Amino acid sequence: MYDVPVGHPDFGKAYPCACQLEQRARSRTDDLRRIGGLDALRDKSFDTFLAEPAGISPSQATSLRMALRRARDFAENPQGWLLLQGTYGCGKTHLAAAVANRQLEQGHSVLFVSVPDLLDHLRATYTPTSDTTYDERFEQIRTHRLVILDDLGAESPTPWAQEKLYQIFNYRYTRHLPTVITTNADLDQLDPRIRSRLVDQHLTAGRVITAPDYRRGAGGGRSHTDISDLHLYAHMKFSTFDLRPNLPRPERENLKMVYETALAYAEGLERFYKRSRDYGVPLDDLKPPESLKSWLVFTGLYGVGKTHLAAAIGNHFEAPDHPVIFVTVPDLLDHLRATYGPDSSVRYDKRFQQIRTAPLLILDDLGTESATPWAREKLLQLINYRYIVQAPTVFTTSTPLQDLDQRILSRLRDKRRCEILGLDVPSYRGGGH
Numbered sequence: 001m002y003d004v005p006v007g008h009p010d011f012g013k014a015y016p017c018a019c020q021l022e023q024r025a026r027s028r029t030d031d032l033r034r035i036g037g038l039d040a041l042r043d044k045s046f047d048t049f050l051a052e053p054a055g056i057s058p059s060q061a062t063s064l065r066m067a068l069r070r071a072r073d074f075a076e077n078p079q080g081w082l083l084l085q086g087t088y089g090c091g092k093t094h095l096a097a098a099v100a101n102r103q104l105e106q107g108h109s110v111l112f113v114s115v116p117d118l119l120d121h122l123r124a125t126y127t128p129t130s131d132t133t134y135d136e137r138f139e140q141i142r143t144h145r146l147v148i149l150d151d152l153g154a155e156s157p158t159p160w161a162q163e164k165l166y167q168i169f170n171y172r173y174t175r176h177l178p179t180v181i182t183t184n185a186d187l188d189q190l191d192p193r194i195r196s197r198l199v200d201q202h203l204t205a206g207r208v209i210t211a212p213d214y215r216r217g218a219g220g221g222r223s224h225t226d227i228s229d230l231h232l233y234a235h236m237k238f239s240t241f242d243l244r245p246n247l248p249r250p251e252r253e254n255l256k257m258v259y260e261t262a263l264a265y266a267e268g269l270e271r272f273y274k275r276s277r278d279y280g281v282p283l284d285d286l287k288p289p290e291s292l293k294s295w296l297v298f299t300g301l302y303g304v305g306k307t308h309l310a311a312a313i314g315n316h317f318e319a320p321d322h323p324v325i326f327v328t329v330p331d332l333l334d335h336l337r338a339t340y341g342p343d344s345s346v347r348y349d350k351r352f353q354q355i356r357t358a359p360l361l362i363l364d365d366l367g368t369e370s371a372t373p374w375a376r377e378k379l380l381q382l383i384n385y386r387y388i389v390q391a392p393t394v395f396t397t398s399t400p401l402q403d404l405d406q407r408i409l410s411r412l413r414d415k416r417r418c419e420i421l422g423l424d425v426p427s428y429r430g431g432g433h
Helices: 018-035 058-076 092-105 115-124 134-143 159-174 192-198 249-279 306-317 329-338 348-356 373-388 406-412
Strands: 081-086 111-114 147-150 179-183 204-209 295-299 324-328 360-364 393-397 418-422
Touching (some): 058 081, 058 092, 111 115, 115 134, 306 360, 324 329, 406 418
Parallel strands (some): 295 393, 360 393
16 A cells, blocks of 8 residues: 555555566466467568569569568557558568567567467457456457557457457557558458558558468479469460451451550550669559550451450560469469369469459450359459559450440440450451450
């Protein structure tokens, strides 16, 4: 008890001594270390982070260097929030753990925990054998000086889980408590309440890592060729395209106009990529000039040359450090469905990430896919992502535009991003397109 006069608010109250307060602080720190996973990541530091692994493109290496610099700056002066996005194995967790380990070296306490584990620890407080109450554990997490939440989006999105996460994020958001978040999820797939806080540029410094999975060897094992059919169309180049000089003049001029637009698009992409490489800016951060539309759509009957021109763009742009995915839409959806099979060597989320972040994606035969709710939703998610980030994308379709999904059509008709090229010519003799 404190030696205070009668009537003082602290009169008659028992308070722990200084040694007990110190012991409680140590116990609280040990408890936080137990619920976290940092012990297994003690070797993760900024010095051991590989910023330029073999087999990645210059823009991917730039994204790693920029993420490293941002994480290092945050570790020296934790202010606001740091958001690290990227596919599995690209280095997000390494950088987040390096922040935590640097803070520990400086004598500061850190809570590092994956989001699924965090929720499990909260649930565990409801059991009769728990040595801490839910309120105590929840208060520890949301009020800690520095919290690092790894793998946001990997949790089961139950209403309870979403509510608890929102409460934690909102508490730390309103008080500007330093927080690091890593995620491989599309932000649009997160709880809108959490997403709105993650995209607040006044508080959050974000960094997207475009590098592939470290753990799969050079190039991350992220093979585009395992789903791309561009090699089957290697003979379809601009130099082999038949401009059909014997067509009537209006049709001949239409074919020439579409051909020249496609060639200009391919050459524009090449210059755009060179600019990104020369200036060391990731493609994700370098928006195309107004003169270069991000998307092209070839429309027309079967056999008029749509696929040849789309493949010619891919063959013109294809290079080891900026591969192209060329795939028919029905095959693309089959590749996604196959990831659910027990023998699949790749998970759905990794396959989806591989497709949506391709430097150039060519979707052949849009509109011929099975119109199931699942197929429509997956295709819309993919197209919507590439629309938002203005990722170069080429479509071919023989389906009348008005018959396409209206949500997709609204993006195709955005003249700021997309140019629709109709081939108003008869089919080539032989029927191939």
